[in-house]
Amino acid sequence: MAKSKDEAKFTTDILIVGGGLNGLPLAIALADAGLDVTVLEREAPETVTAEIFDGRVSAIAHASRNLLKTIGVWEHVAEKEPMLDIRITDGPSKLFLHYDHRQLGDEPFGHMVENRFLRIALLKRAQELKNLKILAPATYESIERNQAGVHAKLDDGREIRARLVVAADGRLSRLRKEAGIGTVGWSYDQAGIVCTVKHELPHQGVAQERFLKPGPFAILPMTDNRSSLVWTEKTDTAAHIMRLDEAGFHAAMSKRFGTYLGKLKVVGPRWSYPLALHQADEYIAERLALVGDAAHGMHPIAGQGLNLGLRDVAALAEVIIDTARLGLDPGSNSSLEKYQQWRRFDSIVLLAITDGLNRLFTTDFEPVRLARDLGLAAVNKMPSVKGFFMEHARGTVGEMPRLLSGKSL
Numbered sequence: 001m002a003k004s005k006d007e008a009k010f011t012t013d014i015l016i017v018g019g020g021l022n023g024l025p026l027a028i029a030l031a032d033a034g035l036d037v038t039v040l041e042r043e044a045p046e047t048v049t050a051e052i053f054d055g056r057v058s059a060i061a062h063a064s065r066n067l068l069k070t071i072g073v074w075e076h077v078a079e080k081e082p083m084l085d086i087r088i089t090d091g092p093s094k095l096f097l098h099y100d101h102r103q104l105g106d107e108p109f110g111h112m113v114e115n116r117f118l119r120i121a122l123l124k125r126a127q128e129l130k131n132l133k134i135l136a137p138a139t140y141e142s143i144e145r146n147q148a149g150v151h152a153k154l155d156d157g158r159e160i161r162a163r164l165v166v167a168a169d170g171r172l173s174r175l176r177k178e179a180g181i182g183t184v185g186w187s188y189d190q191a192g193i194v195c196t197v198k199h200e201l202p203h204q205g206v207a208q209e210r211f212l213k214p215g216p217f218a219i220l221p222m223t224d225n226r227s228s229l230v231w232t233e234k235t236d237t238a239a240h241i242m243r244l245d246e247a248g249f250h251a252a253m254s255k256r257f258g259t260y261l262g263k264l265k266v267v268g269p270r271w272s273y274p275l276a277l278h279q280a281d282e283y284i285a286e287r288l289a290l291v292g293d294a295a296h297g298m299h300p301i302a303g304q305g306l307n308l309g310l311r312d313v314a315a316l317a318e319v320i321i322d323t324a325r326l327g328l329d330p331g332s333n334s335s336l337e338k339y340q341q342w343r344r345f346d347s348i349v350l351l352a353i354t355d356g357l358n359r360l361f362t363t364d365f366e367p368v369r370l371a372r373d374l375g376l377a378a379v380n381k382m383p384s385v386k387g388f389f390m391e392h393a394r395g396t397v398g399e400m401p402r403l404l405s406g407k408s409l
């Protein structure tokens with residue numbers, strides 16, 4: 001357990017429900033800037049060890065890395081692989097779009113980090129902060145919010161009073177539902193098969209995104225001559241592929257992967273995640289703010305789900321800290337409105353882009369196929385348009401919160 005507190009009743013400035021990849025950075029950013037923060041996480045921290053590999057690897061964009069560096073987490077991340085080039089191809093077509101990090105400077109587009117190493121680094125950093133308590137495993141029985149404040153009763157009888165509660169409790173957010181906030185969205189009838197492949201030849205830091213007919217097939221560079229695959233298939237086909245024996249799975253994977261990295265071997269388990277899009281109707285309610293998957297979820301086509309969540313984290317932390325420094329109430333409506341205005345539009349734009357890309361690339365209608373190939377080739381030759389897409393991959397577009405530019409709060 002990272003931290004605990006045994007008092008039956010206590011007060012904290014900010015209560016965060018969910019100690020995942022968005023909840024923990026928010027807690028650290030706020031505690032680092034001086035607020036008293038408490039996190040409730042229902043999973044026991046003992047489950048977060050370097051031995052447990054859940055197959056999830058995240059592309060941490062350049063801007064997200066700035067945030068993690070500024071709040072003192074990045075130095076604790078044990079393994080990370082820089083992403084230097086991104087190559088996008090359309091099925092069997094030879095036309096492709098090539099993003100080279102040197103066109104924007106010396107810094108890579110981002111880094112591939114296994115989620116388990118990120119969680120371990122977050123927990124290490126959290127332990128360094130005296131004003132941050134992580135209660136785990138713990139959840140709440142009830143949370144009441146009104147103009148005066150937040151009152152949480154935990155399942156073990158403890159009680160916490162706070163000025164603001166943050167829902168960082170993931171896609172199925174209980175807090176969002178209890179606040180009566182609806183969502184819009186749909187399932188893609190696709191699943192993302194995730195596995196790790198060890199290969200004979202080095203990947204040279206190149207990420208490949210191939211748009212195959214059933215959906216994108218991404219090969220993302222990891223440490224130690226390994227790559228992470230995010231392989232999209234229709235739900236039925238994915239279920240069939242998941243049931244294949246080792247030889248059958250290897251054959252299906254190799255057919256799509258190709259031979260450019262020499263001999264291949266699947267290492268570790270394979271996983272399948274249902275893919276869906278959702279967007280919360282509101283990101284705020286009285287003394288409540290939603291961040292990360294509690295607020296939105298998208299197709300992993302551009303590897304942006306966590307990066308979008310970290311943009312929420314950076315914006316919310318900035319609004320809360322700036323308000324508290326003026327001696328005002330960080331849980332007030334005016335403070336939360338600022339957060340909502342900043343984040344909702346940005347999220348809708350990225351959700352629409354990833355949804356549109358998925359639809360555009362999963363059609364085999366010949367005129368559309370031709371147009372998108374010509375589009376890829378044209379973008380490749382237009383420096384300003386290409387620069388815009390490359391800045392998106394680095395997460396450096398739009399009105400940037402300070403933490404994403406590497407400035408502390």
Ligand SMILES: Cc1cc2nc3c(=O)[nH]c(=O)nc-3n(C[C@H](O)[C@H](O)[C@H](O)COP(=O)(O)OP(=O)(O)OC[C@H]3O[C@@H](n4cnc5c(N)ncnc54)[C@H](O)[C@@H]3O)c2cc1C
Nearest residue numbers: 018020021022042059139169170292293303304305306307
């Ligand atoms: C196949 C796939 C590949 C992906 N690849 C990428 C990528 O390359 N790059 C990227 O940026 N994103 C990627 N994503 C998206 C990314 O993984 C998610 O956006 C991110 O993990 C969401 O984090 P979160 O903290 O908001 O939610 P979660 O990870 O769901 O965490 C929520 C936490 O809250 C806790 N919790 C829930 N309810 C309660 C409760 N009532 N009480 C206490 N605790 C509670 C849970 O135990 C959990 O720890 C990918 C997603 C998929 C499916």
